Amino acid sequence: YVREWLGSMVAGEVIQAERGNPERYFVAEDHKGALNGIGIAARLFASYAVRYDAVKACFRQDGPNGVSHNDFPDVFNVFHVMRVSSVSSTVDNMVPLVEGLGEKLEDGIDVVDFGCGTGVLVLELAKRFPNSRFHGSDISEAGVAIGRQQLAQSGLTNATFSCDDLENLPEAMHGKFDWAVTYDVIHDLPHPLRALNQINRSLKPGGVYVMGDIHTPKDRCGIAGDDASMGLYGMSAFLCLPASAAEDGALGRGAAWSVEEAQDLVAQSDLQFVKTEKNKAYFAYHICRKGEGQ
Template sequence: MATTDESASDFSTRVTQQLVGGIAGMGVAIGMETGLFEMMIAMGESKKTSQEIADLANMKERYVREWLGCMAAANIVNFDPTEGTFWLPSHRSNIMDLKALAMTAPVLQGGFFQVADCFRKDGPRGVAYGKYPKFDELMAMTQGVFFQDHLIQEFIPSMPHLHQQLQNGIVVLDIGCCEGVSTTTMAKEFPKSHFHGLDLSQPALATARDTASAMGLSNVEFVHADISLMPPDWTDKFDYLFMNFVLHDLAYTAKALQDMYRVLKPGGTLSVVETTAHGKLKDNLAVPDRDSVVVDYMYSLMNCMPTSLYHEGGAGLGSMWGRENVRVALEEAEFQVISMTDVPSESGLHFMCQKATNA
């Protein structure tokens, strides 16, 4: 609705709906985090009281009852007032597909008051990454569908030369691998290649190592290191570098790109996936899906930007720094940007780059 067509009452109603939706979303997230939704899906459409549901879930009835009240009021769970019973209609059993989106607000909330303090001129520079509990898990959920259903099925085959190299056997670095979903997915598909996953989060790397061990993978290893200070003996080591929604988070982006250039072999390939955002707000507001723009700006404000600025001299680029600026940064680091293509399954933009053979 255009501003000129909107009354004060219209505005208040619209924003109230958004705010109430956000509060209801916290209830949805609680149902996912506790496992209540999964249990109610398993119940089918059998109607049960709050006590029966609590007993099945091995939970306290008083908490379950209050949650059910919220979910019934939000028209997510159905309620029979005559029998005092609740159930989740079968057509709503796909609610778990929305888990990554539902968990976004609670996870970002971890740094809420610290980010608010950063606005003050005399406030802190930024917020420590550790202020966001379960952020690694959120990233694994958010990007997991792409890694499991599209990375080796569509993304890598879109680069035929690299695809053949991976089948023959090369050395790969997954930069900012988080819990290693992307690394282990590629390692399983290409057993002749060797994969290194690099991240700064020790808990995420521990999960990645456990996953690789459970999968019986012998061609993957995980390294705790700063992207801008990778091991000296990695110079010209890797044939392929993969980085998915990480570049904008870095405190020292230019330095990291220089080190990425150093560790990539001459003639090697670099894949950088970033948001589809432009550098100018007017271009971002022109897209038909305004909801995704809202989410991306909030991710940027609440996590990407403050965790970068937390470090002295941090760039604080944020996830909305823009495709135009991404390309400039890559070219300034002497990478040749071969192509920029959409990644529809992840709402991202793939910058495929190469390091000159004579570098």
């Protein structure tokens, strides 16, 4: 099996081979950086294959509405690896977007990461800002269990985790946090407007919410030849759209939504929109404050 795989990688110029007895296979130094990212993205294709038949059924008019991530929990392992590879730059990019947030984190505030998955962002923030208190909340029991395990191994004492439905948070979370964040979460939710209103309720007066989310251009007629859009639409068809359409009455947004659609959703919510900062061509941070009177 190893030999067959090596042959495929050499033929595709992913790795290199030298003649000998036996042959020697290696990764060129200038390939290693690129392969780190490619390897993570390639793991998505395995997730696509596992759920192929389930997603295919959704294309029929009499088929199911969607496919929950919990039906194929292998995807949480992929999400974990993707978060680990980018979490340091995520914190570097996100914290400066809110004026004075870095100083408040240094002094000590209450922070929640909704849709925290395996808790990668929570633990990174807790490590960087020991005076603040961080909480990770996710509907996935498997993800929260991994987060708690990682927390126990880290020795950190300023982080906690709980399993919650973001569209129906417990009353104990109302008015509890100075800063709330979601990262690649809202587009996956069946009822994202409910979630935004729940996030608003979770904030203290004057609290801030940062929604980091992936986007594609609004004009589909203008994306011909756009490789990034092609990949995002493919990912959305297999992962995000099925998850966001899995319940009756779901909005079914998926990852291939535009910045403008995200802004419209925030405008419908109880939150007060402040600004949008595009971090990359296909990713943006939407900065909001707790709505007045909420």
